[in-house]
Structures are given as C-alpha cells and as structure tokens.
Amino acid sequence: MLEIKTLGSLSEITELKQQYFALSTVPLDGMWHFGFVPMSAHFAFFEESIPVGFCCINGEGYMLQFYLSPRAKCQVTELFTLIAEQKSDVIGEVQGAFVSTAETAYLSLCLDSSSSFKINALMYQQNKQQQVGTFEPLEMALANQQQLSHFVSFAADNIGAPEQWLSGYYANLIQRQELWGYWCEGKLLATGECRLFDEYQVGYAELGMIVAEAERGKGIATRVLNHLINHASKQGLKPICSTESSNIGAQKAISRAGLISENRIIQFEFTKGN
Incomplete structure (x- = not known):
C-alpha cells in the first residue's frame, strides 16, 4: 500500500532525484529546479517504508516536480490524478503545475489532468549549426x-x-x-x-x-x-x-x-x- 508523507530532509530522496533528472531529454531550467524547488514543500511516496517517488508543491499550490519509480507497485496515473484532484489529505490544495516539454512523462500526466495551459517560458541551448x-x-x-x-x-x-x-x-x-x-x-x-x-x-x-x-x-x-x-x-x-x-x-x-x-x-x- 502506498503512503504519502511530508519530507523533512531531501536526502531521503537523493537517488530518486537523480533518476528524475536522468529522464529529461535536455537539461532542466536551473532557476526553477535549484532555486524555486528547494523552497517548496516536498512529499515522498512510500511502499513498505521504502521511498518510490516524490512531488513538490510551491507556496502558490503549483506542482514543480513529480516522479514515480518504475519499481513502484501503484499506478502512476491513479496517483497523479489523486493529487491533481486534491484528494490527498497530506498534500492538500494543488492548483496546477509547471513542467517543461523535456519532462515527457510528467508532461503527459499534466495534460491528462489539466483544464487549461499556457506557455510560461522558452528554454534555450547552444546551436552549434548556427x-x-x-x-x-x-x-x-x-x-x-x-x-x-x-x-x-x-x-x-x-x-x-x-x-x-x-x-x-x-x-x-x-x-x-x-x-x-x-x-x-x-x-x-x-x-x-x-x-x-x-x-x-x-x-x-x-x-x-x-x-x-x-x-x-x-x-x-x-x-x-x-x-x-x-x-x-x-x-x-x-x-x-x-x-x-x-x-x-x-x-x-x-x-x-x-x-x-x-x-x-x-x-x-x-x-x-x-
């Protein structure tokens, strides 16, 4: 059975964070992920007392990161829907999410649960051909x-x-x-x-x-x-x-x-x- 807990220390999910960043198709925005994320509330998903995933919610009620390990037994769509529909007593209010197009799994989950969306920012990399x-x-x-x-x-x-x-x-x-x-x-x-x-x-x-x-x-x-x-x-x-x-x-x-x-x-x- 999956249990959601508020995290006191991010050291508990270091390995999960590494897996999360490894999945992105390009490097993620540093200001979001290393500036805003550490100031946000983190919640970990536990199965048999072992962390199998996490999410973080900022002060305005927007999700900034979401990850569930492939080793987890629960269905990722069911878990994400539970959170997005504000049915988790631990996490509480979730207005929406910020996610980049480089985070394809997280992006797909947001599309399934969204009522609307808009482009917030453009991400750039060096163009060697130009x-x-x-x-x-x-x-x-x-x-x-x-x-x-x-x-x-x-x-x-x-x-x-x-x-x-x-x-x-x-x-x-x-x-x-x-x-x-x-x-x-x-x-x-x-x-x-x-x-x-x-x-x-x-x-x-x-x-x-x-x-x-x-x-x-x-x-x-x-x-x-x-x-x-x-x-x-x-x-x-x-x-x-x-x-x-x-x-x-x-x-x-x-x-x-x-x-x-x-x-x-x-x-x-x-x-x-x-």
Whole structure:
C-alpha cells in the first residue's frame, strides 16, 4: 500500500532525484529546479517504508516536480490524478503545475489532468549549426561583495524582484564568482550570470542577464550573453538559458547570441475533482 508523507530532509530522496533528472531529454531550467524547488514543500511516496517517488508543491499550490519509480507497485496515473484532484489529505490544495516539454512523462500526466495551459517560458541551448556574428567584446567585471547593494538595487529597479531575495541570491553568486557587471562611468548598465550546477547537470552552465531599461535595444544584451557563452565554453561547459514567453526583446538577443529554443516551460491549471 502506498503512503504519502511530508519530507523533512531531501536526502531521503537523493537517488530518486537523480533518476528524475536522468529522464529529461535536455537539461532542466536551473532557476526553477535549484532555486524555486528547494523552497517548496516536498512529499515522498512510500511502499513498505521504502521511498518510490516524490512531488513538490510551491507556496502558490503549483506542482514543480513529480516522479514515480518504475519499481513502484501503484499506478502512476491513479496517483497523479489523486493529487491533481486534491484528494490527498497530506498534500492538500494543488492548483496546477509547471513542467517543461523535456519532462515527457510528467508532461503527459499534466495534460491528462489539466483544464487549461499556457506557455510560461522558452528554454534555450547552444546551436552549434548556427553561424554567430562577430560582436564587439564587452568589458565585464566580476562582482565583489562591496558592490552587492548596487546589484540588488539595479535588479530591483529593472525587473522588480524583491530586494530581500536578491540580497541572498546575489551574495551567493558573488561568493561563487558567477556574477558580472557592465559598468560605464561608474554606473551599472547590465549584469550577467553564469551559474554552474553542483549536481545532476554538471556539464552545463546556465546564463542570465539584465540590461537597464534605458539601455535596451542597443545590442548590449547579446554582447553580455556572448561574454557569458565564451566564459562557459572556456570551462568546457555547454551554455543554457531561459526567458519568459512575453519577453520578445530577450528572445531576440538570445537568438542572436547563437542559442536555440526547442523546449518550453508550461503552466497548467488542473481540473478539480468532485
């Protein structure tokens, strides 16, 4: 008989997490899976006291990951339907799910249970076949801890992210030497991130960038990405990134930098059970 329990430590499902990532057809979005997922509630599925699967639900009631091992005796469709229809007393309310098209099994289950869906973001990988143009190098400097407040204010002003979250996020990137700034006359005009994975997707580097609103449309975004791609390549890593489906400007810059999007992150709304 299957039992659902709230997890206190993710170490209990390390092997299951490895199996989950191994099933994806391309590397998964790092911000979702290593930024948002650890902050979400995790639930494990047990059979005879052995964990055979898990799911995680964020604070807004959306599922971010779901996996059931082939060794499990229960039917995956029945379990997923139980959760999606909010019939699990342990898990409780589940509004919907976020899932990428690279997670085919999870995606199929979401399609079966959804009432509607929309594209949330586009996922990009390097396109080796595409001839990338020559860009004037951008003088970007690694961020240091003394500049933390500048980076926090810059991101808060230009993308509206909360400063408290940004402070911890950028402090970590600075400590790992994964954050750069493009400065002109003492003013921060753009930031670039080249985030490395500590587990599961260690052969890749995830890129991110922000350009000041007043400086957009000048080609700076593409040059920032070109700097980050070169940095990743020198370390033998393959660059990946993503952007919201509504951010047309970023999509154009990413494409000009030689990255191609073949996968999407989908937001599903679930059909509620009776």
